[in-house]
Amino acid sequence: MELDANAFGRSARKALLDKTLQEALGRTTGRFVAHRDAAVAAFPEFEATRERASRIKRDVLDHLDTYLARFIGEAEKRGAIVHVARDPAQAREIAARIARDEGVTLAVKSKSMAAEEISFNEALQGAGVTVVESDLGEFIIQLAGEAPSHIIAPAVHKTREEISRLFERHLGEPRTDSIPELVGMARKHLRAKFLSAGMGVSGGNFLAADTGSVVLVTNEGNGRMGTVLPRVHLAVVGIEKIIPRMADLPTFLRLLPRSTSGQTISSYVSILTGTRRPGDPEGPERMHILLLDCGRSAILEGKYREILKCIRCAACLNACPVYQSVGGHAYGWVYSGPIGAVLTPLLVGLPEAAALPDASTLCGACADVCPVKIPLPDFLLELRSDAREQGLKTPGEIAAMKGYAGVMKRAGLLEAIERIAGVLGQFFTKGKGIGGMPYPFSGWTERRDFPAPAARPFRKRWKIKRGVMR
């Protein structure tokens, strides 16, 4: 997916003015938050479970090489072919080669953020393969020629009117505002694709190291149909999705659907282990697992290791007031919201995405809901500090900070400045708020007043009333 993260400010302003988007965002994030909160409230073991999940993931990250080797061994023992891609370019090469070698011309794909990371569809199209998105949301945005704006609800920014218009234009269907009818149209169109596709492509929510299984957690059934009907199954998964044992899966299944949509369990949980064995009624004849490093082992070695605990539930997006205000596209890459503000700079490089860590008030709502206890606000702060160290801050900001720190060195100097500002402020505003400030505070006062400094700061009042020594 094309990277445009540093345009966050501009894209966000555009999003704020987009009425349709605002309406859709308000409706859906509100619903997600309410459902998630209700599901967590009805699950008293939530805290203990997220603590356990966090511990399991930490153990995985501490011994990732061992668990990966185990996973690869177990998966290959069961007939899967495992590939590891160092970077997106290599991942695209491998994916295209698999499709070519398997003689695939049509692939059905269920949703995968990992696949977005490597621009999977473009890679296959380059190899002459038609890729059809089979997740309803992904299907819609593929028709619209857009990128997903939410991890689990990729078309969250589209209204049913827009969707009906797309179906009319691309599928020749009549206009309707009935959601079941729209779903029926997509299903009819997709069913034919499922039956003729040579390859099904999926992501993976978990990889169980002790059985070599790929676990898919979905609601629409397209994931299962796409992975068992076609002759070939290709799973594209980040290396951090490993869990040590199949027995750990229930811990994560208790957390993921609740955090995502407020469901106690998703409609489908598919555990895909190896190729079809003699006597199996269904399953792929060939199974490829493409594991993505793509920057992950570099993250593993540094101070942001815990970001790799993420299970992509999107609870942090839904809870984030900034995401709620601007939606996912403003973040300019695959991942949005607080997880995107941390993960994007780490995966693509901070210079390419330094605007994102600033896109947060540090309110902490994300850390409150994270089911694996990732300290997102701490990481945002850490990235802002890295930006300074890597010389990515504007000279203006650094000069302002140095000036401000210089004043704060001496209370006497601060008081003198406060008193001058107080006199000027009171003179010009007559004690009311300031309606217009110069850059860089001009944005602040566009729709808000800025307070006028007091004529006499507290320090002075205290000295007058109580004396210096008290």
Added chain:
Amino acid sequence: MTYTTGMDPKEPIPVSLFFTCLADAFSPGVCGATVEVLERFGATVRVPLSQTCCGQPAFNSGNRKEARAMARKFLRSFPDDGYIVTPSGSCAAMVKHGYPVLFRDEPRMLARARAVGERIYELSQFLVDVLGVTDPKSDFSGKVTYHDSCHLRRGLGVVEAPRKLLRAVPGVEFVEMEESDRCCGFGGVFSVKYPQISCKMTERKVERILATGASYVTSGDLGCLLNIGGLISRIGYPVKAIHLAEILAGKTAGRWDAG
């Protein structure tokens, strides 16, 4: 150490006031109100006059070199014993949680920062958790709603203390707003870097405040109140943003009006 409410404790309770640079410059009345409330419950208030800013704006914007200099200055300004109380959840959280990050590679400073972090309290937290205040003895009256500042609620875990105090003021009709724990959009440097998003969030906050029909919105952080109050004053809504300390001080807050 818990003191019985309403009784003059035998031992004076030494409290150093960390008045915050924001209140010092923009709302000195809030600092005065804090002094009044602390003294009402037996504290001997000291005001270290060399204090300036805890360094939070620099820390939050990633400018740690400058933040560290301010943190050192803060640690030098305050005495080595007694409580430190501040009318700001955000500034208290900075000292408690931010300083250990700033000094993580300096063991001696880290130990000092942690020790100070143990002694620092936000006002409502100090009144309820340390002094055991159940009746703030305030003569304030009006319909009040409360905004949870993010750093007071999530940073310090203070949720109930301010509500308990507000409910205990006889003249206060306390009413909860919806989404009281949703960020008001201030975020310090955030409101300067992304003012349009910030404003969008503030507008939603003000909508929730207006829906309560309260005459006052209060909070434990002046940053939020300046932000919310700035929008209220621009439009001219019939509600006033006022600091919790001013409600608790009631009429005695007027003693510091010498502006």
